[in-house]
Amino acid sequence: MNYNLYLSALLMAATCCSLVMSYLSWKRRELPIAISYGLGMLAGSFYTFGYAFEIVSNTLEHIRFWLRVEYIGIPFGTVLWFVMVLQYTGRQWFVRKRNVGLLMVVPLLTFAAHYTNDWHHWFYKSMTINESEGFPLVSLVKGPLYEVHVAYSYTLFAIGMGLMIQMFRKATPRMKKQIALMMIGSWGPYGFTIVYLSGVIYMPIDLSPFGFVFSGVFYMWGIYQFNMLRLAPLALQKVFESMQDAVIVFDLDNSLTSYNQSANRIIKGLNKKVLGQPADQLFSHYPVLLERIMQEPSSGSKVQFSGQADDKYYNVHLSIVSDNNQKPVGKMLLLSDVTETVRSEERMLDHARQLSELNTFKDKMFSVVAHDIRDPLAVLINLIELMEEEMQACGEDHEEIVHEMRQQIQNTFTLVESLLDWFRSQREGMIFNPVERDLAHAVQTALRLLLVRSEGKRIQIISEIPKGNFVYADKEMLDLIIRNLLSNAIKFTDSGGSIRLRADRKDDKMVISVSDTGEGISSDQANNLLQEAFPISSVGTAGERGVGLGLTLCREFVRLNGGDIWFDSSPTLGSTFYFSIPVPSEASSTLSSSMEGVVR
Incomplete structure (x- = not known):
């Protein structure tokens, strides 16, 4: 059996691995980086799948067919990888429709040139069969558009690697492990292609598809071990969807990992540009929150935010986010709006205070009433007694006493x-x-x-x-x-x-x-x-x-x-x-x- 069959089986395994990773990315498609990573793996799967059948094909026509399958993914893989690097290194602000569209100009030209090569031969000058290895292989003479494609791809690769090296230098020790796996995995297809194109080592087989096998091993290790690319942040799975409360996620080094829309409305300055930045920079205007973030996990406590349209009260809760093995992977800050509850408590306290004032006022009034009502009634009793005594003595004029009684009765009526x-x-x-x-x-x-x-x-x-x-x-x-x-x-x-x-x-x-x-x-x-x-x-x-x-x-x-x-x-x-x-x-x-x- 020729060794090309073993290589074909290996490439099919790499294709399956890429498709699995694309599926996992699709399940986390709410994250932009998962979309770019998944599409990149899908593009690579076209390459490995097509080349697996190319090296076992017997005719030039069959080889041409599988080359067309490969070029469904080859032109776009580098751009998708570059977009993923931009997102991973905290440069999401660059990933806009207009910029991505400009990056796709050369890949689209490459795609069109490959499919129309029979008309102009600017991509491949010639294609012939070489059976020196005991099985048919295609020999290609590259044209100018192929060279443009290669130069463009390696230019983006060099820029992307530079961004990751810059991130690696500034990262904390724990983050450096993740970035290192990312860099090593990215070298797979590009490093193997350099060896193949340079001719330093004679290789009749194109090594580029096998680079995806190498990359897949490191990517899978990074995703499982370090949650690399943040494809499966547990906090997002639990609370992000349809949350009215603000959720902010940090890694163990207190750098911002993610947040939801409610947090964006509450905390000023939260946007895609600041992902990966330390909390002490982002929350400098919120010293109370920053103190909570730097502390150990704590139960809820109320804080007040000023400077908004209305002062708001929030219940703050900080908890540790752990993976399936109960290993800490980050922190989650939860802010629940309790403004209405606090306002209700304040109204109740104010009502209680006013009721207390009214009760005190009433008590004072009763003390006044008790004093003022006693004296006129006592005088009335004395006058009546005098009147009774005087009336027993005949012939006395009681007009003065009667007048005084009338006045006292009038006062009592008042x-x-x-x-x-x-x-x-x-x-x-x-x-x-x-x-x-x-x-x-x-x-x-x-x-x-x-x-x-x-x-x-x-x-x-x-x-x-x-x-x-x-x-x-x-x-x-x-x-x-x-x-x-x-x-x-x-x-x-x-x-x-x-x-x-x-x-x-x-x-x-x-x-x-x-x-x-x-x-x-x-x-x-x-x-x-x-x-x-x-x-x-x-x-x-x-x-x-x-x-x-x-x-x-x-x-x-x-x-x-x-x-x-x-x-x-x-x-x-x-x-x-x-x-x-x-x-x-x-x-x-x-x-x-x-x-x-x-x-x-």
Whole structure:
């Protein structure tokens, strides 16, 4: 049996090996480098398959046929190998359709020239049969286009090897083993071809296809031992597909291996150009993340990223990626967006804080109520006792006692009315429901309720607020604010005085003022009024008594409606109380929708 049959069997085995590697690459086709590597192996399989039948063919016509099969892959193998080297050495940015198209110009010309050689003989000048080895072999006289093809292929090979040598020099010791296997495997077809074309050693058989056997051994070793070319990164298999969370994969030297689209949206600067670069360069603007990457694997911890459209919170988890033999091959950083969860927690804490404030406010109010309700009731009891004693003695005039009782009962009624307002606002949570309201209508409603009191003291109340001035506030709260401020003005204004109401718009707020000609507020009272401590009730100009709840409720209700309250006063010259309320607008609508959930 001639040795060409053994060589043919060896080439068929190499073809099967190349096809298996092409299939494995197809299964990982989501990686660009797997595509270029798989197509390169497929191109090589055409070469080895065709040459396996060429060396066992008996006629020149059969040899020509199998040469055409070989040249389905031969022209394109070097370009595909060069593209793979660009991707492997971190130069994916060059692998664009336009650039790849330019690289394919010479291979396409070679392909066309080989198939049309019978017309022009520029690729092969002649083809003859040589049977000196005991079996037919083809003798080829190469033409100029063949020389162009060889020169182009070895030019790309030299550039590619230069890129890998440059990568080898800068790589870590662990990566150098992978790159060395890549370089040795790449020398297979090209080294054997140099020996064959140079004629240094007489070889009747073309050695180039056998170089693929040599390359296949080293490539398979590298893929199995070192996960070379990153054809099967386990992290990508597990989590990359359809992931909303950001996944970033590093090798054991903390160099970037891969990432998904979610990571690209979160981390600035992630692109194909930076693959293979160390983490300390890529994450210099993210010191918290860099610290996590450099540490040992850790459970989740929250970090906040600033500088985006909105500050985001992410739960960070670092884990080791292991192969099937439980051997560490890299690290995986997982970022889960927990912004909404954190925002919900913050809202809940804010709600809890406001509930605590309301509860504290209510406790303070109850302490005030307990003190203020006891004294007038005690006086009523004493007066009734005196009245009973006096009525037992005939003929006494009880007009003074009866008048005092009426005044105390009136004061107690005022207290009960204020308490009802307070309890109504606190029972089962206060419902905040802002609406558009005509301010003039709200003022007239309050004036009707206070008409008897103002006429009793002959006080003139003048409202300079015309109709059509709309505000955006809770109806019940607005009515209580106006009613309490007018009630206080009547209380501290002498008989025959006047009260004036005005409204002026400033930006997105309506500022309402209530001015009186009363006795004013002393400096000691002014320091405590509208402060956190509850003010002590003062006696009015006609002996009216209060409970100190009015201004406290006004302050709280103005704040809940998104406004402010303040005052100006001079002793003996009267006082002016101001409060602001939002006017109807988009901003006010947003405020009301947020406040509705806060104060429920």
